[in-house]
Amino acid sequence: MRVFCASIATETNTFSPLRTDFSDFEQSFYAPPGQHPATPTLCSAVFPALRKRAAEGSIELIEGTATWAEPGGLVNAPTWLRLRNEVLDQLKAALPLDAAIFGLHGAMITDGCVDCEGDLLEAVRQIVGPDCRVGASFDPHSHLSEKRVRNADVITVFKEFPHTDFVEAGEACVDLTLKSARGEITPATSVFDVRMIDVLPTSIQPMRGFIDKLKQLEQSGTILSASVIHGFMAGDSPDLGARIIVVTNNEKAKGDRLARDLGMELFSFRGRAAPEFLTPNEALGRADASSRFPVVIADVWDNPGGGVAGDSTIMLQHVMEMGLQGVAVGTIWDPMAVRLCFAAGEGAEFDLRFGGKTSAHAGQPIDATVKVIRLVENAVQSFGTSVVPLGNSAAIRIGDLDIVLNTNRSQAFSPDLFTNLGVDISRKRILIVKSTNHFHGAFAPIAGEILYAAIDGPYPNDPRRTAYTRLKRALWPMVEDPHQEELA
Ligand SMILES: [Zn+2]
Structure with missing residues (x-):
């Protein structure tokens, strides 16, 4: 089985006075094919997970570039195009493929593209075709677009904030994508839009118990995977906000119901999940x-x-x-x-x-x-x-x-x-x-x-006062009950 992997990751604060270019990626982490270190980075944990399987002989691994820039301001368009085209060229050269797996962050915005990861996954799908399995792992502080869900077979997200489980999330992405490529499972992804943006640390309640519950659902075999996208309040994205992702083994209706139930439970935590x-x-x-x-x-x-x-x-x-x-x-x-x-x-x-x-x-x-x-x-x-x-x-x-x-x-x-x-x-x-x-x-x-x-400094920490220009959906806390508003 031939498997490709790559990683392009950063988190863009569109309200930051900083700007991000290629030198920021180089300074933080830039590994051309074959030069990824043995240890994982936050968003490239799929690399060591895949190398382990390649060493065991279960896959043939073709590595692409892995790179990460410390979160900053808008990424300039030439930098994004350079990295995107570099990885897509590597992907084309690696064909034919049974699976392609990407370690992404999911909150990268450039001065020409508001959904870099959706753009990347769409281009990947066009190159690899419908039969190749595509997996992506995201940071929860990201913007989950419909384009990403449509073009990936498997999406996993770090469950913990702090992200102490980034290795597990990379491992899960690899495991499910390869099982799917072998025909052992048929992943079906259900997404629920929680319609809120909040700070959701999992080191304390109520998020601690919620994440433990998601893990139990996975371990019991009820579902293949469950994740929470927290959203990233410093990114001016049309997809701003929390989402629940449930991946079932070809049980879409069950996944939809569960995603909704979990999503409304998460919504009930609004305003009381952050520490004092x-x-x-x-x-x-x-x-x-x-x-x-x-x-x-x-x-x-x-x-x-x-x-x-x-x-x-x-x-x-x-x-x-x-x-x-x-x-x-x-x-x-x-x-x-x-x-x-x-x-x-x-x-x-x-x-x-x-x-x-x-x-x-x-x-x-x-x-x-x-x-x-x-x-x-x-x-x-x-x-x-x-x-x-x-x-x-x-x-x-x-x-x-x-x-x-x-x-x-x-x-x-x-x-x-x-x-x-x-x-x-x-x-x-x-x-x-x-x-x-x-x-x-x-x-x-x-x-x-x-x-x-908390110092009211350079970070846009109150969404009610932040001048979002791309948001078209109602979200808490800008709207008291966005779900009611949606029904009305
Ligand atoms: Zn994060």
Whole structure:
């Protein structure tokens, strides 16, 4: 059996001041055919899953390109066309095929295309024909279009947010697509439009129980797969919003009913699935008064994983104004400041301006006399089994305050973003990280307490106030009861 795989992935915040081009893909992750590492990345977990089967001799694998750019602003059209055509040319050269499997994110938007993944899957279908099985794995923070559903035989989505199960989702996509190609199953996909956009972390209730229920449905053999698309509120897409996907073994009517029931259950969670969001002063005050250290505070909306810059200084300014001791902040994106730190050298003390450069909503730059504690070329942090590049990075100290500055924008995934830069987190009282929820998996085991601070900064965090231009469907919270409105 001949199987092709490729991966093109990024998440586009169409409201971000940033722009994304090919160099962003190169800087984050770009692997031409055959050069994918042994470890998976978030969206390319189908590669190692397929290599395992190729090594066992059950398939002949033809690898295409795998690439990922850290979430950012609009992708420029030439970059998308280059990557799209590169993969489609590889696909054509790999014919004839029994299956083609793609590791996608699902929220990529360019200045010429609002549904890149739908466009890709449609082109793939035209090339491979109706008999080749097409599988795609998506991030839940994506826009599920009808075009994607029509052109893929199997769709799987990470169930967990934080996405600690990306390897399982890639494995499931490969497993179901290959079974379908062997004629062992006939996947039928049912989709229900939940008509809401919300933040849905699965580390807490009610989503925790909901995801466990989906897993039980899969394990019991009732269905082949069930997934939740959360939607991505920073993307101006006509397909914005949550969806339920149920894949049955040729039982479409049963899948439709189940997708609807699960969808309305998810809809009932609206407005109560997110953790408590505090103001910066509330979060810092509560952390300072805690007896369980370190307290981890997530700067939830300055999250590079949501496509903003990650250079906001607002939390840090509050820390300095409050005179808090034993605080570490990671990371603030500032390639220019890192360059100056490298030029100054480890141990140097000098006046540095850093942070607050890319958005009017991200606070003022900080001017301070800093000590350079550690410099690391091509620093990394871990995210599960994947390795995330931070680029050249510097740990700087102001009094008792340690700050990690990085060159490759990246959200905070793991405490090793501090320890790899020589910051001893066991001696810290408060760790401030830029992430909405992906930090949770690796920070929870070392945290005395976890708090969420919401700053009304560069991220469009309230859909009622966001100027969506492409949305034609009624969604909660813009409409109180969109399902009623639909029926009327
Ligand atoms: Zn995501």
